[in-house]
Structure formats: structure tokens, C-alpha cells
Amino acid sequence: MKIIKYILPLLLCSTLGLQSCNDFLDTKPSAIYTEDLVWSTRNTAEAFILQTYNSIIGSYTDFKTEDCFTTNSVWVYQGCPAEVKEQKDRDWDFGFGNFGTVRRCNLIIEKVQASPTLSEAEKKELIAEGKMLRAMTYYYQAKHTGRVIWVDRVLTETDEFNLPLTKTIVESYSYILKDLDDAINGLPNESKTGRLNRNAALALKSEVCLTAAAYTGNKSLYAQAVEAVDAIKGYSLDSKYESMFNQDGAYSSPEIIFAHYRSKENTSCQNTLMQEMIPNQNNDAINNYKCSPTFKKDYIFEAWMSHAPSQNLVDDYLVIDRLTGKAVRWNESTQFKNSTKVVAPATLNLAFDPKEITAESIGYESIDGSKLNELMYENRDQRFYATIVYDSCQFYGETVTLCKQGNLNRTARVGAPGTSHMPLTNYIWRKGVYNVSWRIYSGVPTDYHSVIFRYGRALLNKTEALLCMAKEDASKLSEAVATMNQTRMVHGGLPPSEAVTLVQAWSDYKTERRVDLAMEGDYYWSLLRWGKYGYEANHGQNPGSVIKELNMPATFPEISKDRQRMFIGNVQFTNDSREFRTRRYLFPIPQGQINANAALTEADQNEGW
Template identity: 25%
Template sequence: MKKFRYIVCLLSLATLSSCDSILDKGPLDAFTNDNFWTGEGNVSGYANTFYEQFLGYGNAGGSGDFYFNSLSDDQVGRDFDQYPNNKGVPSSSTTWRNGWIEVRRANIMIEKVSQMTTLDDAARNHWLGVARLMRAWQYYKLVRMYGNVQWVEKSLDITDEGVLYGARDDRDMVMDRVLDDLNFATQNVKDVASKTTWNRSMANAMKAEVCLYEGTFRKYRKSEDSQKAPDGAGATKFLTACKEACAAVMAKGYSLNTSYQGNYNSIDLSKNPEMILYKAYKEGLLMHSLIAYICSSTQISGMSKNAFESYLFTDGKPLALTALNKTDKAPMVDGHLSLKDILAVRDKRLSQTIDGVLLYNGRGYTRYNVGMESTASSGYGICKYDNPAIPEGFRNNTTKNYTHAPLFWLSVVYLNYAEACAELGAITNDDLNKSINLLKDRAGLPRITTAIGFSDPANNHGVSDLIWEIRRERRCELMFDNNVRYWDLVRWHQLDKLDNSKNPDILRGANVANDMSGCKADKVGEYIDGSKASIRAYDKKYYLYPIPSGQIALNPQLAPNNPGWE
């Protein structure tokens, strides 16, 4: 009985949370789960709750999906970041709990919309597509964190004990079901031009992300970290699905925005030709805190030396091979170490991502000459999301930033397309020219062909020169975005690259040789050291998060826990 009471409470919370924004339109006793599903307006309102899963830049004082996730080789955090699941087995997890709440929310919608007689076939299939899209999205996030999970395709109640207390299903089977959901969604969600609501291009962009993850995860996995051997056929299936989804979006008339930074610091993305779906913020209504965090008097997280060195030079060559001036020793100009000349010979995205001077303890810096003085943990401050047009009182206020956030946009589709083609082993120069070479044009870099023409000594992933350069392009284009880098390392099975005992440059920062006396930050030689004298040691068990112990107590069939967490 104790288990049943727990489930009743959990499912009741899920139902109420899914209907809050709709129920406030009428008396609380006006609707039940049976009489609510009468018209398309109610269905639309119910589906709107799914948007809450897309955090963008966050809501009010909360953190969002950009910049704040500093565990990667791209950022040096103001605090030391350990592997996120290194603290042992938790008794509970909001990620685990909320994932299942959202799965149930989607299943309720699938069941009820299927039974509605007031919808025509197109409307019914559209809303079923939305619900199946969001069920797929939740399972994608659950599987990449926990591996094997139960596949549930009905809204469970306490009579469904066989499912509630069943064993976990194989993660490959679950992801095959996810692909079924994604295929249905991309065929049935309405093909409309809106950039703020459900549309087919959004569904295809989501499908591409999920399928690229799954295809590369299966291709590169190893039995020692995944308990399963590589799956070539499965990898090909998902990578092909990714390529097809990307091609569908690329045929829709989207185009790159002329400004790379304009995708991130705009107060209006409605006319941005690159946007597929964005999150709109509005002064006084819905605001965020991102800009306030990157121009704060509290030390901010900065770009790592490793990330800085990943950007190509304007001759198209990496640090080890360029013929251009490769120094990172910034000269002192007007009281600050200036990056002007250093950035001038690099990928244009770098100068639109970090400040033009170094800012660190002992040498604070005020961006745009307004607001507060900032320092960065690596010396490389992050300007990518800032906008000087926003008044100081709003830029520096932790609840009053109102720049719009991209959620799904064309450059990501280009990156996904090129990588899927390359991983399938059938990429052509035409594929490159209609995808990442367009990004290189915007970045002021030479285009590439399938014959790269050089081998970067920094390639430590054990992949071809072409795939290494495609991965580099992804890293630089999406720097600090959506926690992309962490999950990229997981799907490529390169999570050991976050071990700073073996890769010390991931927690080092800028060269401050020309201000050794003025720099008050910790240093290793000429470079800022952001390691906090700590070690982040890799363990193969970190590829999966542990199932919360409280869930195993409720359902012993979830045992044994994930490998290394038993």
C-alpha cells in the first residue's frame, strides 16, 4: 500500500501540473480528464505546457541551457566542476522524476486526442504528432542519462502494476521506439512557417538531433563503457534518419543570419532567417538572467585554453600548422592585455564570443564602459550573449534581461547534416558546400573539401581528418550552447577528455606573461590556472547516471543499478 500511495501522489501531481495553464481559464471544478478533451483549443492549451521543457536562457533568476553548464573542455568554471554524477547514488532525482511526469503527460495526450470526435484527421494527427514528438524527446534525455529504462506508451495508473514495477527495457529497443515517434511527428505535425509554435521543421530539427546522437553513440560505443558492442546497422539507420531530417529542413528556405552573434544577443529574433524555433522574452513579462551573469562583479566562468586553441586561423589551419602569427601572449594596451591583434587572425566567431581584452583578478574590465567591473576565471570573458543596446539597469539586473533565445536554428542543422554524411562514409564536396562551408563563409575561413589536406596534431579522438574538422566546426559554432559539448563527448565516447590530470589545458586560461605581477589569479607558468588545485578523474561508469536508490526501493526490478553504481 505504501508503494501505491506514492504512485497515486506522483501521478496526481503530473496531471495537475499538465493542466494548470488551462484550468485557470475557468472554475477549477469545470473540467475533468474526461470532459476536458472536447475541442482543439483545449488540446492546444494542454500542449503549450510542453514548451516549459525548453529553458532557453532561463526564466527570471533561474539558469538556462546556455553558458551555465560549465562542465566541458570549453569552460573554466568559477567553481571546480566535477563529473556531474560522481557523488554516488542519490536517493532521489528531479531529472528522473520529471522525465517520467513528462512521458505520462504525452501519453495522456496521445490517448485522449485519439478518442476525440471533434477533430478532423489533419488536426488529430498534428496533435498526436506533437505528443509523440515530446514523448520521444523525453525518452531521448532519459536514455542518454540512464541507459536502459522502461518503455511506457500508456498513461499508467495503480492497476498497471506489471509496468509500474517492471524491469527496464534495453536502451536500443527504447530508442527504436523513439524513432517511430519521431517519424510519425515529422510526417504529421503541420508544416507552418511560425517560429514560435509547433511546426514540421522544428520536428525535423529535433529528430536530427536525437538521431545524430543515437547514430554516433552506437557507432563509437565500447563494451567497457556501454556494456554493449558497436552496432553498425543501428548506427547507419539513425544517421540516415538524421541526414534525411536535416535535408527536409534545408529545403524549406531558411538561410544563415548575416551576424553570428546576432543569433544570441538579439531582442527580436522574429525576422532572423536562421531561426526555426526561438523563445521570446519581453521586458516586464518574461525575462532572464544570462547577461547579468556574464558581466557580473562575481567572477564569471571563462573560455578554456583548450577551447581557445581549437579555433582555426584565417589561413584555414590549426595552431600547430598555421603560417600566421600564433602567439597568445597579449600585449599591455591602456592598462589591459589586448587581444585585438591575436583575434584578427582567427575565426571571426572567436572575437564575437570573448571580450577583446583579458579580464582576471587584478585586472577587472567593464564591457562597453558601463555597468560593473568583471573578471573571468580563465581571463577570457564571455561577451557572446551581451547586447550594448540593453540599458545598464536591465543588463546588470539578474531578473531583467530580455534578449531572445534560439532553440532550434539552421546552423545546428547544417552541422548535424555534415556530421551524419561523414559518419555514413558518403559525404561529398556538395554536401560540405551546402552545410558547414556556409558557416565557414560567415566565420571568414576558407572552405574545405573532403580531402582536408592536413592532419592536425591535436586530433586526439582517433577519427579521420575530415571528421575531426567537422567536430571542430561544431565546437566553435556552438561554443557554450545548450550543454552541447558535454553530450557530444558522451556520444563520441570521449568522456575521458574531461579528465584534467591527463588534459590540463581544459582548466587553464589565458597567457598573462605581460602582466605577471598584476595578475592575482593562480597560474601555471605564464597561464591562468582554473583547476582550483583539484583533479577531475575519469571513470567509465560516468557514461551513465545511477538510478536513484529510492526508485529501486519502490521497484526492485530496476536493480541492479547501472554498471559501477551497484
């Protein structure tokens, strides 16, 4: 059942909620309805709670920002975000001061407990929901800054508002995990679609345990992560991976534990990620630049594309080798190696910008007439076809060509890359795209949902915990590989991993997590965890070292029109000048917070900022 069901009771208390929670200093709300009325029935209390969801969910659904920190996704404009080039300063603020939401959560906890009319059973559930929402709010902050300003009560005008940071990261996560444990003990096992339940709390706990362990060194948290995943009941992997993220499986997928749902009654395409995933192209431009084929429906793609998947990501969708049956990278398969030869990119005459060719670039040429796009893209991990639009595939009823002079090639709009909402990487996102009639366009109504917690992600959390435990207990290795193989085989259609060493298992796991959770706001935070673990999790380096994946350039393919030649080059416009300094394991405590809060000093700033 959609959250929209709760709009009527929500209106009853929206004035109270909006006026009382602008920030945690606001202690004298004026409202049409009294607080006693709001907390007198379950319906009105739930209306306030559901409005609080809206203050938190955005932090868990803004996938594009976090994926663009990595090479998973690339801004299509002439430049990449300042964040990934280490050009941000200590004024950087990612929700650190979200005290209005914290206050709402504390209101839920305190007002529900004090209600003389709610039953004890109702109080238990609603308080647990408030604590889950508070844990989500603070986990988002703790991922960024480590220490937080923990507020666990509704502040009044007599309270001291200059509150200190938690003394350590350990303290931050102890509070968050306590809230999650309380939520697990109080939430129901099942809930209406779009509402949190015990399984959602277990799924989040499994991930919080991993992050907390990485930043605190508390190895006992790995066992807690495993226990949390094992306690999840009633969910299973969805063999229809693509449908989980579009209209087909939004409400029926057995894997989705918690998602944010929006109705076409109040949602249009421009309010969804889809508006930023679809290019802007028409038949006049296709003809002007001698590209092909033209579209059967002109202007079928007329959106505001701002980010596109990279070749770096595509490399991790493995290919099943036709000869051996093993899963390998596309350019390591026997079918590719037997039909191509490596050549100098400069000899390919693909009219590229010379700056896009570096020492790391590599060119290929067919030696038997085989088409390189077919060799690259056939027999792939099934999640590739569910996630990526690639050369010569079908998308929205059209044949999409991303080769040189293809209809959606990076230069097919104005003759140059990095302009006009075209795919700078020669790839387009398919994951998360609904079938909207007749096209995705500003103002066109659409339902939409964003998956936040799902069983596959929880299984990958369990895999990671087991791999960390296997460092000291070798018996955990086989269990970790078996757990990882569940998503690899059900979602990907791949043969199982044959990893028998910790190094091999970590390598396969990092690939598996990247492709299974692409565009789900995970990869950046996983890279930070793996960097904190170090050793097998980060290319053999010591814990806290530089993270290779955050220092490498974004790449793209350019395939000739006849598909007989191609090269892999670096995306220009500063996407080839990414930098990761170890200070970015934690973001800065925002300078504005330090300046405004007498309890904070420069000594509270995170290292390196």
C-alpha cells in the same frame, strides 16, 4: 508570435494540469474545469499543450551545466563541479523520473484522439505535437541513462506502477524514433514562433539518430540522419551569427527552427543566463587595485557571474594567416610566430600563483614591439567576436581590459582569483547577451530567448553522419567536408576546409562543431558520441575509450599590462584535476528509483556505478 499569447486559455486548464500531473501515480485529479471542457476546443487543448512545453524546455536550455562538464565553460568559484571530477554517486538524477511530464504528453495523445469535437486535421497535428514532446522528454533521459521506463499511456488506478526499464538501449531509441517519425508525419511545415513543427522534428531526429547509432552500433541510422536534414525546408544559414542569440535576430533569423521565448512582461535579468554571464565590478575596486580604465558608467557590470569561457575553447576559434590565407590556430599563424618568441613562464614576472605554471604551460614575449593581444585576437573566426569578450574589446559601451591590472581581470575585484563573480579565465561570454537598458541587473525586465533547434546545427549533424558513413564509403568524405564548410564559411568567415583524409576531416569537424555550438548544450554529448565511435573521432582510440578532452585541465591567458608578455596557465581550484572514467558514457540509474520500484533490481544499474 510569443507563447504569451496563449496565457488566457492556459489559465482555463492550469488547475487541471498542475493537479493531475505531479507524478504518474496521480490518477485522480480534481479540477475546476472538467476534462471534457479542456479537450473540447483547439484553444483549450493548446493551452494544456503549451503548459506542457514548460515541463520540458528547461532540459534543452540549461546550457551552462552541460558546457561546464567540459572545458568550454569554467565555474568562476574556487572549485569545479563534482561531476567532472568523478565525485558523483548513483544518487545522481538528471530528470530520470520526470513521469509527470510523460503523463502530460500521454494525456495530450489520448484525450485529443478521444475528443468528439476536434476535427481529424486538428487531432493529427495535436497528437503529433504530443508525441514530439514525449520524444524530447525521453531523449533527454536516454542520453543520460540509455534505458528508460517507457510509459506510452495514461496510467489509471488499476494499472501496475512498478514498471521495468527498457531491456536495451536499442529498445529505448526505437520508441523515441517512432514518436519522432509520427511527429514528422503529423506536424505542420510551419508554425507560430515558439511552437514545434515538422522541421523541428526533423532536426531533432537527425541528432537522435547520431546518438542512437553511437550507443547501438546501428549504422543504418546515419542515412536516416542525412535524409532528415535534407527534408528540412524553409530555413537557411544566418550570416549574422551573433544576432541569432540576441534581440536583433530573435524573431527574424532565417536559421532558427525552434526557440523558447520569454517576454519582459514576466521575465527579469535574473531569470536568464545573462545574470550568470556578467561580472560584478565597480570603479572603486578598479582604483583600489590600481587597475584601468575605469568605466564611463559605474556599476555597468553588477551581476552574479558564475561561469566563463576558457582558453581551451578560444584556441579552437581559428585565425586567418596574413601570409598564406589559411585558417590556423592563433599561435601557429605567421604573424604571431614572426613577432614572438617562446619563453619560460616563470621568467615573465606577471605575479602569478606558481601553482598555475605546469610543465604544459607556455610563455610568449614580443620581439618587435607588437602587442600580443592584437596578434592573438585579430583576423579570427567571426564567431569568436560574436561569442567571447576578450582583452581590449568593446562591451556594453565600455572598453574591457582583461590583461594584468585590467578592469575586468580575474584579480581586479579583490586581488585574488576565484571570488566575487569575476572571470576566472580572463574571458567573458558575449553569445546570448541582450542589449538591456541600461544594464543587466537583478529585477530589470528583459525579453529573452534560447535557441533549441537551428539549421546550422542540423547541417553539422548531417556532416557527422556523412563522416561516419565515409568510414565504409569513401565517396561520402567530400560531401561531408562540403556540408561542414557551409557553417565554417557563412558563420565563421573562414576559408573552406581542405581536408582530404578522414582524419583531417574529423579534426576540422570537431573544431567546427565546438565553436559553432558553444553554449548551446552540445559539446559534452558530442564528445560522448565521438568517444563511442572511436578511431578518427577520438584521437585514434578504440570505441568506448577515455575521452581526452574530458580529462584535460581548463586553461586561461595572463597578458601583461603592456601586452608584451603573456603565458597560458592552468585554472586552479580543482579545474586542473578533471577526470573522465568510461562509466560516464552513461549516467547511473538513480538509486532512489531502484529502491522505490519493485520491478528494478541492482542488476539494472548501469556498468561502473
